[in-house]
Amino acid sequence: MVRFGAKFDAQGVLAGSKDTARCIGYLTKYLTKQLGDCHQPDSDAQRAHVERLADALRFEPCSPTCANWLRYGIQPRNPRPGLVPGACKGKAHRYDHLGYAGRRVLVSRKWSGKTLADHRGDRQAWLTDMLGLPAADPTRYRWEEVQPEDDDFMPPGRRLLRSVADRLSWEHPLIEARRRAHEAAEDHSATGRAA
Numbered sequence: 001m002v003r004f005g006a007k008f009d010a011q012g013v014l015a016g017s018k019d020t021a022r023c024i025g026y027l028t029k030y031l032t033k034q035l036g037d038c039h040q041p042d043s044d045a046q047r048a049h050v051e052r053l054a055d056a057l058r059f060e061p062c063s064p065t066c067a068n069w070l071r072y073g074i075q076p077r078n079p080r081p082g083l084v085p086g087a088c089k090g091k092a093h094r095y096d097h098l099g100y101a102g103r104r105v106l107v108s109r110k111w112s113g114k115t116l117a118d119h120r121g122d123r124q125a126w127l128t129d130m131l132g133l134p135a136a137d138p139t140r141y142r143w144e145e146v147q148p149e150d151d152d153f154m155p156p157g158r159r160l161l162r163s164v165a166d167r168l169s170w171e172h173p174l175i176e177a178r179r180r181a182h183e184a185a186e187d188h189s190a191t192g193r194a195a
Contacts, residue, residue, distance in 0.1 A: 054095055059085060062092035127170075130177035 041047040067083035
């Protein structure tokens with residue numbers, strides 16, 4: 001039997017609304033907060049699986065301050081003497097949480113050391129290589145901010161339309177390059193199997 005108090009306030013959340021992701025995250029956090037309470041391994045295979053998962057999560061970074069970042073050559077936030085990878089006291093490493101307590105995946109620029117501009121440059125280099133185009137020479141151009149009195153100054157609306165048009169002009173070559181890369185990978189794997 002369940003009884004609700006006088007101050008019970010149930011509110012619905014519609015799919016696709018701005019609160020959906022926040023509510024789902026909140027619910028899953030608390031539904032999985034103590035996984036050890038709702039499931040106990042029954043067989044040796046299940047116990048071995050839990051052991052492997054706990055051992056793998058022992059060395060995964062759980063937060064920006066986790067000592068496990070040292071394994072990847074990244075200095076944790078607020079470093080202190082005695083940090084040892086695999087010996088973090090965070091909840092995500094504890095057996096009863098098995099990694100569900102925190103955000104497991106951080107945005108890539110926090111673990112790769114690359115900025116969004118670096119990733120953009122990598123994509124551009126890959127695309128020009130796939131299309132057989134020469135790489136742009138950075139010493140050939142001088143970059144400076146466009147001023148309103150310059151001849152090639154465009155108002156924000158036109159700049160936005162220009163950038164959309166540029167993006168659309170790159171879309172077809174990008175799809176074609178991905179198709180060729182996929183075919184090359186399939187050809188390579190097919191010849192590898194035949195050998």
